[in-house]
Amino acid sequence: MGRKSVVVDIFIVSCGLLCCSEPLSQGEPSLDQGFSQNAVFRHPMPAQGRAQTGQSAVASKMFQNLIEFRRPDKVVLxxxxxxxxxxxxxxxxxxxxxxxxxxxxxxxxxxxxxxxNPSDMMLGGCPSVGFNDQDRIVAFESELQGCGSTLMMTEDSLVYSFVLVYSPSPVLNTPIVKTNEAMVEIHCIYPRKHNASSNALNPTWFPYAAVRAGEEHLHFSLKLMTDDWRYERSSNAYFLGDFINLEASVVRANHVPLRMFVESCAATLGPSGEAATIYTFIENSGCMMDAKLTESRSSFMSRIQDDKLQFQIEAFRFEQDSSGMIYITCHLKATTTSSPIDTMNKACSFVKETNSWTAVNGDNQVCGCCETSCAMRKGRSLDTDGIVPHLTPSKCVWKFVNYCCAT
Incomplete structure (x- = not known):
């Protein structure tokens, strides 16, 4: 699907009137309603007699040619x-x-x-619970975990999100509709940290091992970003040829400084990452294969901070698919910033101009296995490398391309 535009050429024809002035009779010059830009002046003929008539006529003609001009065509805006x-x-x-x-x-x-029609509106798949005929109000009610809600955690908040969907049904006994579909996103935001009791808090001390295990539960996120990478993108539709900007991040909280990586990403026609039709565009522990396979400009971006990794891919679709829905599943991981960037922890992009691989903020040699297999070296220790355990894979979906997702 490419961009389609309709160009309507509107031609405006300006009609101007060419006014011709008849020669004036001898005597005083005549002015048409004062001084006019297309006025024609005639030099008065001397009264000495016919002997000077020819000479005066020539002089008058020369004077006329010098000062006579036409009014410019009227400009129509x-x-x-x-x-x-x-x-x-x-x-x-x-x-x-x-x-x-x-x-x-x-x-x-x-x-x-x-x-x-109240029956044309649903809250995340749940119908309305009532309708007020007098006030013309359609009512919905749901538990925070019900009606298809999604939960997102930030450093300070819990965000429960719902989608209010309006799908118009055809007009009675006809195959037509008079309104478009519409969706409204609803977010309920609650603070994560607060005192739930009026009693004094009695802290309970846990051994270091238990605290360390609890801190290893990280919160990853995968977001669509605007073209300037400053904000999360509100629109969820793309045209073929557009760049899709994605940002993977991890909430640091009380952890040691972390570095974000994208292990792999795959596109499917269904929400399950195990679907039959699948296209893997990032694999081998951080190799952007889309640029290598399709000669696209998909690539990882330079890091702005260690706990975020930004990358962009060119929009695409599956052959013979008319739904326009593409689901993305990405495996994200984080390591401590003190851990080295190596074949298992990298972000590599393929540059078709040089037919080579380049690493983001690191040694390009770590990308040498992108076209073979980047297997873990023997004798490697997770503790010494500081790898933080993986979270559940982050998923998203775009509608040609359309983003929806939560982690």
Whole structure:
């Protein structure tokens, strides 16, 4: 699917009138409503007689040619057109409770003064729990862990996310619909750290081994980013040929400084990473194979900080697939910053101009195994290398390309 554009050429024809002035009679010059740009002046003929008539006529003709000019064509400016910007509809009210969420939706949900059918709206797959005929309010209620919610943890917050989906049904006894589908993301944000009791806290001391084991539970994230890499991307659609910017990160919290790596990434047509149709574009412990296989410009970016790794791939689709949905599963891992960058902990990109592999902020020799097999060397110790145990693989999905996901 490429970009399609329609160019409408509008030709504006300007019609100008060419005004011709008749010679003026002898005597005083005549002005047409004051001084005019296309006025024609005639030099008065002397009164000495006919002997000077020919000479005066020649002088008058020369004077006329010097000062006579035409009015320029009228310039017609193209009208300015400013498309009407839709006004956001304030039609959804959300109340986040301790264990549940309540959502109220006005029946003119789209803000166009058209009432929607309450049965056409779902909260993450759950139908409405009530409808107020007088106030025209559609009500939803769900537990924080229900109705297809997803949980995301940041350093300071717990975020429960829901999706309110409107799918219009055809108009009665017809195959047509009068409105578009719409989705509203709902987020309930709760602090992770607070005192749940009014009693004094009595700290319990744990041995170092137990604390260390608890700290090894890390939180990884995989996000779509804007073109300038400054913000998480709000839109989840791409055109073929676009770059898809992804950022893998790990929350450091109380850990020693960590360095982020992407072990592998694969695209499938279904949410399961075990699907029959699969395309692995990162493999061999951090080798960007897409650039090698398809001669694309997919690559890892230079690091801005150790606990983040950014990479971009060119948008693609599977042959003979009409759904436009592509699911991505990435295995992420982190090591301590004191650990060396080697064949098992690397981020390598293929440069087709030089037909070679380059490593992000490291020795290019670690990429030498990208086209063979990057197996772990014998006698290697996880403790000495400082590798932090893997978390559950991070998954995402794009719709041509469309991102959805949580870790």
């Amino acid at each position: 193209e009208p300015e057109f400013e498309p009407k910007v839709p006004v956001p509809a304030n039609t959804v009210d959300v109340q986040c409770g301790e264990v549940s969420v309540k959502v109220q939706v006005k029946q003119y949900f789209l803000g166009n003064n058209q009432f929607i």
